[in-house]
Amino acid sequence: MLVVAHQPWSSPLRRPRMSNSVDRRPGVSLTSRYLLRDGKPVIPVSGELHYSRVPRSRWVSRLRQMRAGGVTVVASYVFWLHHAPVFGAPSFADNLDVASFVRTCRSEGLDVVLRIGPWVHGESRNGGFPDWVQASPVRHRTDDPAYLALVEEWFGQLGSQVAGLELLGIQLENELYDQPGHLVTLKRLARDAGMSAPIWTATAWGGADLPAEEVLPLYGGYGDGFWVDADAPWDPTFRDHYFFSHVWDDPGIGADLRRPSLGAPQPRTPSPWFPPATCELGGGMATAYHRRPRPSALDVATVAHCKIGNGSAWQGYYMYAGGTNPFAGAQESHATGYPNDMPALGYDFHAPIGEAGLLAPSSAELRHQHAFLASFGAALADMPSTLPEVRPSGVEDSSTMRFALRGNGTSGFLFLAWHQPHHPLPTYRGAQFQVGSLVLPASPVDIPPGTLARWPLRHGPLDWATASALTVLPGDTPTLVLQETAGVPFSYSAGGTVATASPSLSPIHLDGLDLLVLPAALSDAVWVNGDRLLLSADELRWGPDGRVEALTTAAHPSVRVYDPVEGAFATLPLQPSGGVALSVPSTPSLVRDPSTTVPVAYEKFDGRQSAPTPAVFDELAAVYRLDVPSTPGADLFLRIAWSGDVAELRVNGRPVTDRFWDGSPWLINLPDLGWHPGAALTLHVLPLAAGSTVALPRDARDRLLTAEGQLLSIDEVTLFSRSTWHE
Incomplete structure (x- = not known):
């Protein structure tokens, strides 16, 4: 059993001089626990x-x-x-x-x-x-x-x-x-x-x-x-930040100081006033x-x-x-x-x-x-963080579950974090939590690597649920929206009765509360706009009036909005308002071959490799011409999948942006960088020597290791733009 017991605030609420007796502004007040806006706690x-x-x-x-x-x-x-x-x-x-x-x-x-x-x-x-x-x-x-x-x-x-x-x-x-x-x-x-x-x-x-x-x-x-x-x-x-702790200092940013261990006792707030x-x-x-x-x-x-x-x-x-x-x-x-x-x-x-x-x-x-x-901040702000008595012994510990509680003694949220890069975590077997008198879930479950969860505890008729709280939609019967914790069977308890259900786009009706448990597969398409829950794989944005703008490379965006009264999603009507939906491949034309032998390293400074100088770059880099067709009304982007060392994009011979290769695609907005129809657009790419010792992500390093002598490739170039639609 994984146990955590709520610990109340250890000191009374304080109001510092800042924003209260000096530099006062109506509606803004800072306390030792949270910021108040118009008298309401916010995060x-x-x-x-x-x-x-x-x-x-x-x-x-x-x-x-x-x-x-x-x-x-x-x-x-x-x-x-x-x-x-x-x-x-x-x-x-x-x-x-x-x-x-x-x-x-x-x-x-x-x-x-x-x-x-x-x-x-x-x-x-x-x-x-x-x-x-x-x-x-x-x-x-x-x-x-x-x-x-x-x-x-x-x-x-x-x-x-x-x-x-x-x-x-x-x-x-x-x-x-x-x-x-x-x-x-x-x-x-x-x-x-x-x-x-x-x-x-x-x-x-x-x-x-x-x-x-x-x-x-x-x-x-x-x-x-x-x-x-x-x-x-x-x-x-760096590793410290993948654990729950009450250590707020990070000596790794800009300083090299002694680091307190994760197990050292620390105050929950780093200042008595703030x-x-x-x-x-x-x-x-x-x-x-x-x-x-x-x-x-x-x-x-x-x-x-x-x-x-x-x-x-x-x-x-x-x-x-x-x-x-x-x-x-x-x-x-x-x-x-x-x-x-x-x-x-x-x-x-x-x-x-x-x-x-x-x-x-x-x-x-x-x-x-x-x-x-945004939805729970007013309550969460006054919920202190409590750590379990049994917690990881240090950053090398990959077997002790990482979790924390934010609660007020009555309700709260259980936070789980079971992910870190570079040293992957194993599946945690048989997790079951005790928070005060609550035990959840009813039977132990496995926690897969990659899990982030914020499980609600005692919210209205709900005792607990093994899905992450997202928002509450108002109505005669409020809707608590949860997101499935991928790989963890969904279950919940209401009024002491435990039940299981499959996440779906239809609500579960409790006494005075609806539960909407969204499938994990839809996670990237979930948007919350004030009191509205939206589903769209396209990019959405909005201003102060909340009117949705959708951007898509498809013929028409797909945006659905949840109706709490009907308990279902419906298509959100949108009207086109500009732009051009376009996505086409582009074939670069080689203008100049790269050098056949680039150095393993250029200059060094304080033991670290230096980037090549502009003159050396120009001498050794390959040059490609990119032809951009005239597309009136289009906000044009390039997506360049490439490999090498350093790349520059130039408009009429002038460098406008650059990038060091790390294995990720390069995304470029052409108008932002001064390109216009008729302007010459060239891509300059310096090969990376196979023996280079620059630190790369693992997949990029693996690709470099397969290179013979040096690595340079333009794998794919896509020209695209999006149409815009409004409510």
Whole structure:
């Protein structure tokens, strides 16, 4: 028997000065357990989108994609480098118009957190400092008066744009570990420049020393990372995040400090004044030249799921939407003294919304978690996390079930996580749980690897169910929507009577409650839009009015909506509103052969492989011409299945995006990158030497091992676009 017993809050609810007695804003109040909006507890979901890495014309569509994904807060770095690469000439034009971006977010019904730095990192050159700031004879990131004079001028320029705008939060600096006084100074300078918000934040990982009560500490969690050496094993600081624990610090992000073990006793909340909150749960992972991790959708979802079970009061993702650097040379690189060579332009991050604006598989996994938080967040926020007495002994433990309880002593949710990458877990045999007086399921069940579950406990007439809570649809008889836990037979108890059923699209009628248990096979097609449950394999998005927009490459989208009164799904009527549905193969024409022998390695920096220089790339890469037919009204994308080392796409000879190969297909939006009918489009691909030691995902490494001498292949190129349909 797997036992967990509810443990109530160990300290009374507190209200910090922040948002309560200082920086007050009507309807916003922070407590030691949760955020209140209009007096109601909420669990915000923030997603990172960098306005300066996304075309301005795409802001609204990206924000609506985020909204459909359950994101409620948009976070963005403000890159000083992007705005003022040249001294004395700051720009806030086009997609650098941060004020318009904030207003657009607010008009789309989304809150905003600006991460103003001035040092931000974000895989940017000099951590986001312009070269002229980096070269200044000052002590950067300190209270050196000469440095503060530069910051004061920049904050004044930024404040002239955003002063008076409604921000939910402002983050100061990033990954600053030992300068609490400097954070207070930056807060004063930001206020003096007219910037204000009810919540001020700072990153707390790496044991950061933060000024008490001045900033909300924010944490992170990445299941893998590009910032370790190519030959490094899967680091324990990554592995930790696939377990339930009350350890919120992650010394693996930006620091190398002693790591507390999973078994060490930890407080459930890392601060007596503030709730546990995150800003950098890995929505994916960037790709460095020397190390190219590629997290799966389940990898991403497991880390986020565990944080909810751990007691998270704020789910924050980095990145949620990828983008493209505004100019070559804006990236972190060995040439500027940073330990990683990053792509010069592409910043896809394997995010739920990729660089091209297309949804990744992780978007479906995460939006179900976010629908759960939207529906149950008010209750969940006041449910402390409780861990079982018997829990894994460490990150090597693959036999002890990983589970946690969030409850209030009466009702709650049982969280299970039985997945991790790199070292697959076996099937867990004979699981049965005891939560207080409840025992579930009635008979032990096997838990297959890949299981993520949030089973409801004591909700109305329902005692328990072995399917994950998704949402509640209102009505005279409410409908509790559950998602089948794949591989686990569905059973439930109501009024003490145990029953089994097959998941289907028809409800189970209880006394005063309907249960709708959706089959696991439909998981990727499930969407929750406010009080509506939708099924569609096509992409859906919507704005503040909730009117659905569907995008499809088929002749007509298929969207169904559930009617709780009828207890059935019906077709949602949609009208065409633009675009062209198209999906055709494209055959690249070889313009120039690649070099027959590329080096196993180029230069090295601090022991890590460097990316080839532009001159070397041009000398050794193959060149292909891509012919794009004229298709009026089409928003054209390319899907390139390829293998090699480094690839660039060029429009009229100008590089517009690039990518390091990691075994995944490359998705590209042509109009976003400046392509137009008649423009020359070329693909440049550098082979990867068979003996290369860059770290690759297992399937990519296996493919490289089959190569004779070097690997380069263009397997398939597809040109496609989608038509758009509206309610």
